[in-house]
Amino acid sequence: MLDLQNITKVFYPGTVNEKMALDNINLHVNKGDVICVVGSNGSGKSTLFNLISGTYPVTNGKIVFDGNDVTASPEYKRAMTIGRIFQDPTKGTAANMSIEDNMITAETKGMKGLRISLNNEKRELFKGMLESIGLQDRLKDNVGLLSGGQRQALTLLMTVMSRPKMLLLDEHTAALDPRNAQIVMDLTERFIKEYALTALMVTHNMQFAINFGNRLIMMDEGTIILDVAGEEKSNLTVEELVRLFRNLRNKTFDNDEGLLTKT
Amino acid sequence: MCKGFYMIEGIFVDGLVFSLMVIGILISYRILDFADLTCDGSVATGAAVATMAIVAGFPIFVALLLAFCSGVLAGMITAAIHNKLKIPGLLAGILTMTMLYSINLRILGNKANVPLLRVETLYSKLPQALSFLPSEWASLVGTLLVVLFVKVLIDIFFRTDLGVSMGAMGGNEQMVISQGINPDILKLMGIGLSNGLIALSGGLLAQYQGFADANLGQGMVVQGLAAIMIGEFLFSSNRISLLTLRAILGAIIYKALMFFGRKYGYLVNITPNDFKLLTGILVIASLFIAQTRSAASSAGAKKKAIARSLAKHTGKEEEHA
Numbered sequence: 001m002l003d004l005q006n007i008t009k010v011f012y013p014g015t016v017n018e019k020m021a022l023d024n025i026n027l028h029v030n031k032g033d034v035i036c037v038v039g040s041n042g043s044g045k046s047t048l049f050n051l052i053s054g055t056y057p058v059t060n061g062k063i064v065f066d067g068n069d070v071t072a073s074p075e076y077k078r079a080m081t082i083g084r085i086f087q088d089p090t091k092g093t094a095a096n097m098s099i100e101d102n103m104i105t106a107e108t109k110g111m112k113g114l115r116i117s118l119n120n121e122k123r124e125l126f127k128g129m130l131e132s133i134g135l136q137d138r139l140k141d142n143v144g145l146l147s148g149g150q151r152q153a154l155t156l157l158m159t160v161m162s163r164p165k166m167l168l169l170d171e172h173t174a175a176l177d178p179r180n181a182q183i184v185m186d187l188t189e190r191f192i193k194e195y196a197l198t199a200l201m202v203t204h205n206m207q208f209a210i211n212f213g214n215r216l217i218m219m220d221e222g223t224i225i226l227d228v229a230g231e232e233k234s235n236l237t238v239e240e241l242v243r244l245f246r247n248l249r250n251k252t253f254d255n256d257e258g259l260l261t262k263t
Numbered sequence: 264m265c266k267g268f269y270m271i272e273g274i275f276v277d278g279l280v281f282s283l284m285v286i287g288i289l290i291s292y293r294i295l296d297f298a299d300l301t302c303d304g305s306v307a308t309g310a311a312v313a314t315m316a317i318v319a320g321f322p323i324f325v326a327l328l329l330a331f332c333s334g335v336l337a338g339m340i341t342a343a344i345h346n347k348l349k350i351p352g353l354l355a356g357i358l359t360m361t362m363l364y365s366i367n368l369r370i371l372g373n374k375a376n377v378p379l380l381r382v383e384t385l386y387s388k389l390p391q392a393l394s395f396l397p398s399e400w401a402s403l404v405g406t407l408l409v410v411l412f413v414k415v416l417i418d419i420f421f422r423t424d425l426g427v428s429m430g431a432m433g434g435n436e437q438m439v440i441s442q443g444i445n446p447d448i449l450k451l452m453g454i455g456l457s458n459g460l461i462a463l464s465g466g467l468l469a470q471y472q473g474f475a476d477a478n479l480g481q482g483m484v485v486q487g488l489a490a491i492m493i494g495e496f497l498f499s500s501n502r503i504s505l506l507t508l509r510a511i512l513g514a515i516i517y518k519a520l521m522f523f524g525r526k527y528g529y530l531v532n533i534t535p536n537d538f539k540l541l542t543g544i545l546v547i548a549s550l551f552i553a554q555t556r557s558a559a560s561s562a563g564a565k566k567k568a569i570a571r572s573l574a575k576h577t578g579k580e581e582e583h584a
Binding site: 074075076077079080083084086090091092093094095096097098101102104105106108109110111112113114115116117118142159162 | 419428435438439444
């Protein structure tokens with residue numbers, strides 16, 4: 001489904017700020033994979049997502065999606081088949097418009113025409129969909145009036161509405177309170193199952209990463225240091241994961257000490 | 264009595280002609296969130312194109328259509344500069360506006376001013392076309408019909424899928440990208456439409472005042488913003504039909520204010536030379552009032568929240584006691 005070949009990303013090349021964000025990454029994502037991506041801050045998780053969705057161009061390497069080379073294709077074109085949800089709940093919806101207007105924009109991907117698609121039939125359909133997130137009576141309210149959790153749930157609904165082939169979830173529950181995070185996460189799980197989506201999800205919660213999905217990737221300093229799937233993954237424990245990281249990189253993981261010590 | 268009516272009629276026709284431009288500015292500033300200064304150039308382009316077309320003997324409808332198209336082109340140039348060179352819309356607009364000044368002089372045959380004498384214009388034809396009305400009413404009713412026609416078209420457009428996605432881009436460009444839409448194309452169309460309306464307004468204005476002038480556009484953006492802000496004090500809404508209605512009312516009120524400023528300003532020693540200063544102050548004052556209003560409402564909400572929490576805590580303490 002998705003094939004990353006020798007992907008390298010260097011920021012500010014040739015300046016004092018030069019930074020190798022991704023270092024020769026190779027990753028093959030199979031159709032139906034649900035992959036959790038873990039790694040400390042600055043390990044390259046977000047850069048990886050930005051390259052897959054086309055926010056930045058790659059410095060070197062090739063991205064093949066669904067059999068097509070999309071390395072040079074702009075973000076809006078890739079968005080036709082890749083749905084992405086950001087950590088920031090305000091990024092996925094337009095606050096100045098009503099819920100129904102947001103949903104009609106998301107219903108079909110790509111350039112819009114001069115048709116008025118929003119009619120009562122569509123409103124009923126949207127109402128039904130919104131029941132799962134408890135917003136069925138607020139079609140005409142501006143999205144700006146919703147809470148962060150409600151907005152993120154709506155973003156998720158809008159993203160899966162157009163049936164993307166792949167879902168990129170960039171810590172999409174990290175900005176929410178625990179209760180709302182749980183609601184959005186349950187919804188995510190439900191949609192992934194219901195529509196048999198292929199998904200990549202960044203998370204900081206290692207226990208969660210072990211339980212969720214069929215595959216786990218650990219990143220550090222711009223490389224993938226661990227890639228486990230199936231049985232091997234479900235048998236993992238958090239302690240085991242930390243020990244693996246220590247052995248692989250010879251440093252401690254995910255605590256203050258780990259950020260300070262290098263090798 | 265008769266003089267009074269002419270006064271009112273003048274304000275309304277002037278305001279209605281101006282309102283098309285205000286709707287154009289509403290589209291760029293409010294709906295697309297694109298600070299576009301092309302307006303100062305494109306309104307004069309519209310006036311110049313319409314005037315030259317009428318002088319050359321084209322029908323009035325064709326002249327206005329040409330004016331609209333010239334504005335669309337001007338707006339698209341601004342959007343293209345912004346899209347391709349990745350420079351802020353403000354700078355792109357200033358560039359186009361400056362270039363348009365020379366182009367407008369070219370269109371006017373290297374003259375700063377071309378009169379519409381001894382030719383049929385909309386305002387000489389309207390009393391004939393609407394002969395069942397008293398001639399003073401004809402200009403007003405005719406302009407009102409044009410403005411309402413445009414307003415309804417714009418209202419419908421912003422309810423189509425394309426129009427809704429333009430509104431979404433104004434609110435959140437990333438969201439539009441995520442829906443697989445190229446925001447560059449939306450900007451091209453949106454800023455084009457906005458300047459098309461502005462040029463159309465210029466085309467009507469030239470016919471109403473009887474000449475086209477290369478300096479016509481000076482300070483128009485600020486005047487348009489002033490009208491939008493006056494309109495926004497009238498009522499609040501997120502429905503497009505009410506937004507455009509508000510823009511039209513704001514335009515008429517602004518023109519009325521200017522009219523009375525011209526008529527009675529001498530009493531307080533204000534001359535038309537001061538109007539640009541006053542318009543700027545009006546915009547600043549509107550912004551200030553809007554800001555204090557929202558600050559006051561959030562301060563009020565804060566106070567209520569504190570009161571609620573206090574009430575909860577004292578309630579609990581009483582329970583303990």
